[in-house]
Structure formats: structure tokens, C-alpha cells
Amino acid sequence: MALLPILSFPDPRLRTRAKPITHITPEIKQLAADMLETMYAAPGIGLAASQVDRHIALIVMDLSEEKNQPMIFVNPNVTPLTEETKPYEEGCLSVPQFFDQVERRAKVRINAQDLDGQPFEMEAEGLLAVCIQHELDHLDGKLFVDYLSPLKRQRIRDKLSKKGRQKSRKSEEAAVSAS
Ligand code: K1U
Numbered sequence: 001m002a003l004l005p006i007l008s009f010p011d012p013r014l015r016t017r018a019k020p021i022t023h024i025t026p027e028i029k030q031l032a033a034d035m036l037e038t039m040y041a042a043p044g045i046g047l048a049a050s051q052v053d054r055h056i057a058l059i060v061m062d063l064s065e066e067k068n069q070p071m072i073f074v075n076p077n078v079t080p081l082t083e084e085t086k087p088y089e090e091g092c093l094s095v096p097q098f099f100d101q102v103e104r105r106a107k108v109r110i111n112a113q114d115l116d117g118q119p120f121e122m123e124a125e126g127l128l129a130v131c132i133q134h135e136l137d138h139l140d141g142k143l144f145v146d147y148l149s150p151l152k153r154q155r156i157r158d159k160l161s162k163k164g165r166q167k168s169r170k171s172e173e174a175a176v177s178a179s
């Protein structure tokens with residue numbers, strides 16, 4: 001098992017569209033296990049492969065209080081079951097420390113495969129519906145900040161870009177002092 005680095009907005013790699021998974025290999029099973037470990041450690045309730053720089057259609061989620069109900073979605077897709085939308089204060093592990101209201105479809109059908117390649121289907125409302133739509137957006141290279149005003153998005157971009165520069169400067173300094 002391994003903790004994977006999570007890409008942060010505005011990293012352009014987050015805009016890559018994920019490719020469908022054609023064969024579920026041992027490497028993909030290992031990636032799903034590593035993504036769950038990374039999500040629990042963050043901590044978060046969902047993670048898309050795009051966020052760990054793997055551009056394939058794979059999502060993990062766990063909405064349980066005890067963090068003991070992992071869900072894995074291979075090649076997921078979502079069909080809206082209502083026109084109704086509901087707001088939810090969303091967060092994102094790729095947009096750390098920012099939260100904002102996003103309107104999403106209130107009820108959806110999820111179709112996906114499990115890690116044995118078996119297709120399954122479920123209806124989702126509430127947080128499950130919010131989270132799966134958020135994660136599917138990641139696979140399409142979309143982030144929750146894209147639903148915000150250009151001004152809000154630019155403020156978040158500036159703050160996170162500054163943080164990213166500070167982080168790389170610190171790791172360069174650490175590398176120099178270790179050499
Ligand atoms: O995709 C991600 O970046 C994960 C994201 C999922 C998500 C949360 C809320 C609404 C939509 C999608 C997160 O997990 S952010 C962290 C978070 O919400 C959380 C963390 C610890 C406990 C409970 C929630």
C-alpha cells in the first residue's frame with residue numbers, strides 16, 4: 001500500500017480527461033487500494049484517479065462514519081433522474097481549504113463496474129449523489145471551482161499558486177541542506 005501525492009488546483013494535469021478502463025489489471029487493483037488509503041489519510045470521502053495523476057476512469061468513495069464501507073467504481077457514468085437540483089457546500093482534496101456551494105442534480109442513477117469487471121447499478125440521493133457527480137467531473141477534467149464566479153476562482157487560484165510555490169521552495173531548501 002502507498003500514499004499517493006494529490007494534484008492541487010491550478011495544476012493543468014487536473015484538466016486531463018480520463019480514458020475508459022478496458023482490462024482490470026493487478027496494477028489497477030493496486031491503484032484502487034492506494035487511492036483508498038490516500039483518501040482515508042487526507043481525510044476525504046472520495047477520490048478520482050485524475051487527482052493522483054492517473055487518467056483512467058476509476059473512483060473510490062467511502063461515506064460511512066466508521067470509514068469501513070469503501071466503494072470502487074470502474075468506468076462509472078451517471079444519469080440524472082430528476083430536473084431538480086440541490087445546493088451543497090463542497091470541498092475538494094485538490095482545492096485544499098476552500099469550500100463553496102455547488103448546485104447538482106438531486107437524484108441520479110450510477111452505472112459502473114466493480115474490480116472484477118461485474119456491472120452494477122444504484123440510485124443515489126443526498127451526499128452520495130453529490131459526491132459521485134463531483135468525482136465524475138474530475139474524470140472529465142472539471143473541478144467544483146468551475147461552477148464559481150470567475151472572481152472567486154481567480155482568488156482561489158492565486159492563493160493556491162502562492163502556497164504551491166512556497167511548498168516547492170521549502171522542498172528545494174530541504175534537499176540542499178540534506179546534500
Ligand atoms: O474529490 C475530492 O476531492 C474528495 C472530496 C469529495 C467531496 C466532498 C464534499 C462534496 C463533494 C465531494 C472530499 O472528500 S473533500 C473533504 C471532505 O468533504 C471531508 C473530509 C473529512 C470528513 C468528511 C468530509
Ligand code: ZN
Pocket residue numbers: 091092093094134138
Ligand atoms: Zn474533488
